[in-house]
Amino acid sequence: MRPRPPAMRTKRRYILARILPYGVQVDQKQMYFAVIEAATSLFGDAAVGLAQPAVVFCEGGYVVVRCRRGAENDIAVALATVTSVADERIALRTVATSGTIHALRRRMKPSRRHSGDEEVKIGETYFAVYRYPRQKVDLVEKGIKHQKSLFFTEADLEER
Amino acid sequence: MKITDAGIRPYPAGDSTVARMALEAAGLGFDSAVAIGDAVHRPPGIEILRGAVIGAASVKEVLKRVRDPAVRRADIVYVDAGDTSFNRAVVSIKEVNVVRSIHAARRNAFDHVAARTAAEQGVAVDISMAPIIHLRGTKRQRALQRYADVLSLQRRYGFPLTISSGARSILGQRSVREIRGLCALFGMTGTEVTEALASVGWIAEPHRPVEVVK
Incomplete structure (x- = not known):
């Protein structure tokens, strides 16, 4: 089957979102399920079916979500309601929306995570210390x- | 005009310290935030106001609690919404600044009488993003209905609104742009969101007539 000519193809938009907390490993398929669940529960099957959201890739602390042009604002709102992926607490912070993945890759900055050897005791619990730029520390x-x-x-x- | 997150609950109530939440809030486009509880830390770059929440079953208890030293120290005093008569009475108490948890109250618990009194007294109603973000199904639908109802009363009577993330963690905080999108779900316009985010500033420091001190 011949592919459709470019003028007849559906126009797409790509949304780049940062995954918090830093350093969390998320499976792409699980992320897809979380995004679809959030969007469907917020806007319903009909609206999400028309928006055609999909997770293009999920790596380096970022996720790129694809959707139909015109639905990017709704999908960005749905991303704000994602609170967990496979029982792991996360948050998605929308960084940018673009018509090409190439443009979004330029906005992706690798998170510089320092050490994990250091430990600290709070109450009765021991925590591994991970340091990030701007004096942020995750335990x-x-x-x-x-x-x-x-x-x-x-x-x-x-x-x- | 200061864009303020009207309610965060830092460590030990949550898992993020007030300094970390302040850092995050600054990155998300806020100029200040109200930390509920004893936030003694005043981080640089962003203003942290002190908030106190009164969760009481009766107006008598509210009147008693507003005299607590912890509540008197607070910049913003919140009261959890209750039934119709409670809400009508609470908005007329001078020390109360904001009525919160309106999503958990019964339908019409905050009615036109309470709305008119709130407008006269300058008492705000808080819209928390937490139910929209964390709840699903009928509970979220109910919260959206309550917020739409409050918004229609606000447009009629003109009482102030505040918007809070209700975050106990940096994972619960949302950016100004995301809040604008979430508020659009119940029909709030961009201008109304901006006004609501800025209203904490003048609730904390209201414009009063100039007094001549002799």
Whole structure:
């Protein structure tokens, strides 16, 4: 089957969103399910069916979501209601919307995560310390599954 | 005009410290935020106001609680909404600044009488983004209905609105642009959102007539 000529193809928009907390590993398929669930529960099957959202890729702390042109604002609102992916608490922060993935790749900045060897005790729990630019410090509970996270700054950590 | 997130709950109520939430709020386009609880930390770059929440079953209890030292220290005093008579009475208390949790109140609990009194007294109604973000199904539909109802009363009587993320974590905070999109779900325009985000500034420091001190 011959592909459609460019003028007859559906116009698409791509939304770049940053995944919080930094360093969380999210499966693309699970992310797709989370985005579809959020959009469907907010706008319903009919609207989401017309918007045709899809997760193009999910890597380096960013996710790129594709949708039909004209539906990008609705999908961006739906992304704001995504709170978890596969039982992992996350948030999606919309960074930019574009007509090409190439333009969005230029907006992707790698997160510089420093160490994880250092540990700190808060209450009775030990946390691994991950430092990020702008004095941000994420504390991840030491363990295998369902670790609790705390979000501090350098100053907060020094005060303890 | 200061764009303010009218309600965040930092550590220990949540998992993010007030300094980290302030850093995040600045990155999301806010000039200030109201931290509910004892936020003693005043981080640079963004103004953190102190908020106190009164969750009471009766007006008598509210009147008692507003005299607490912790509440008197607060820049903004919130009261959780209740039934119709409670809301009508609470908006006329001088010390109360904002009525919150309107999404959890019964339908018509905040009615036209309360709306008129709130407009006269300058008491605001808080619109929290948390129910829209975290709830699903009928509960979220109910919250959107309540907010649409409050908005129609606000357009008629002109009482102030505030918008809060209700975040206990940096993961619950949303940008000004995202808030604009979420508020559009119940028919709030961009101008109304901007006004609501800026209203905390003048609630904390109302324009009063000049007093001559001798």
